[in-house]
Amino acid sequence: MSPEVRIGLDSVPALRVRAENRAAVRPDGAFVLYWMIAHRRPGWNFALQRAVDWARELGRPLLVLETLRSDHRWASDRLHAFVLGGMADNAAAFARKPVLHHAYVEPDPGAGRGLLAALGGEACVVVTDEFPAYFLPRMVRAAAERVAVRLESVDANGLLPLRAADQAHSRAYLFRRFLQKSLRRHLLERPLPDPLAGVRLPRLARVPEALRRRWPATAAAELRAPAALLATLPIDHTVAPVSGTPGGARAGAARLAHFLRDGLPRYADERGDPAADVASGLSPYLHFGHVGTHQILDALSARDGWTPARIEGTVTGKSSGWWGMERNAEAFLDELVTWRELGYTCAALRPDHASYASLPEWAKATLAAHAKDARTHVYDLDTFAAARTHDPIWNAAQTQLLREGRIHNYLRMLWGKKVLEWSASPEHAAQILIELNDRYALDGRDPNSYSGIYWCLGRFDRPWAPQRPVYGSIRYMSSGNTARKFRLAGYLARYAPAVESRPDRPRQGLLPG
């Protein structure tokens, strides 16, 4: 079996394309518009590929409008710097192609309002990205009502099309079984590494004058070195960019190559060990669409000469064996595909996925039964945020989050569990976790932000014995066991909280603010 490559308006699987309004395509429009909001990469991107298909079909230029809002809840220097790095890479990539890339960074809250409708008024058809979390589904729905031509969203999120999932699976092994039955045929439909390779299109020299004046493009130099631009934006300047972790398709590809060389060979055995730190670090790149999962699978395949013909094919629900790859690659794919896409399909099928109410009934019942249990410590949001609990491991994990926008994957689980244990109620714990994760983590605001946070409170899990205070039958984790299991001295020294944020004594009894 070799992956199918089709050219024409049907090169993108129909299951991945959704009409967001009932307006018609206008063949005599001035250009095809691709509104890039989530799959922010120039290759391995079904949405871009669909827009290219339309441009070729209609013989019209292609305009890529890449926007960045300043008014979303967690907009900060950290997140903006990462996205701007990606916009700089895209500007450079599209400059070599017959495509006009217009990077619009919103200078004031709401300043971008009207841009899409205005450009849509000139376009033949608008294509955008489907992303199942945060404000994006709402934004696309609102845009669809205002755009005068057909607006399509395209799903380039994962190996399994979101609409291929039969249900929001409650456990990873059930979803894995489903994937083992149905993923194989979708692997044959992969996006083109470069949908613009060899493509000839009429060129659009610039965006119409009046629109350009009102919504000017951000210059490539400002995207590449954004410090001055960031300072002018109405976003949270207290959350600083992460030095050494640049955003963008180029940095993402470099991170992938580094991981395949240095991290993957030790992944199966050492992923959980904070001292080894062998995981890929790809989650921010995946979140902002700077890297795609087909791209990762392709790189893995090239490394081992793997093709889908090697799929073992037996439906076991087991986390290794199905792909027919070596054990490190199998372990990595189980995270990248089973766990990641479990969260994506759940988010797509359950609009309430970010709310406490979406927890399974057994989890809500056991947490409610233990809601009034005495807590050894109760901290408020500010104390958690400042890494000022009594627990050095927790404080180190939070310090890593503050400084690097990430937490080592094993400690992230412990970090979440302890917020449940030391919050006034499980509902408060969920709020605090969302606030900390989505404000500071580069990969936050993702379907898997809510998978991970609510996993700490029972989602995708089962009841565990014995019943414990606060947790009830939710799976328990302890700092003591973690300290016994791993060599943490290096991690604790590296991420010791700044002296001024160390507590004089644990602040107890405070309600979350």
Ligand SMILES: Cc1cc2nc3c(=O)[nH]c(=O)nc-3n(C[C@H](O)[C@H](O)[C@H](O)COP(=O)(O)OP(=O)(O)OC[C@H]3O[C@@H](n4cnc5c(N)ncnc54)[C@H](O)[C@@H]3O)c2cc1C
């Ligand atoms: C409390 C809590 C909060 C979390 N918040 C987020 C979040 O905001 N964004 C996010 O992407 N993940 C989140 N996770 C899941 C997981 O911690 C991260 O995906 C992983 O640590 C990212 O590091 P990596 O890219 O090096 O992972 P790797 O081990 O290299 O895995 C490769 C990819 O697989 C996916 N993946 C790995 N582990 C998981 C998992 N447990 N669930 C879902 N997908 C996974 C990610 O896309 C990751 O990039 C959270 C987990 C917990 C317990």
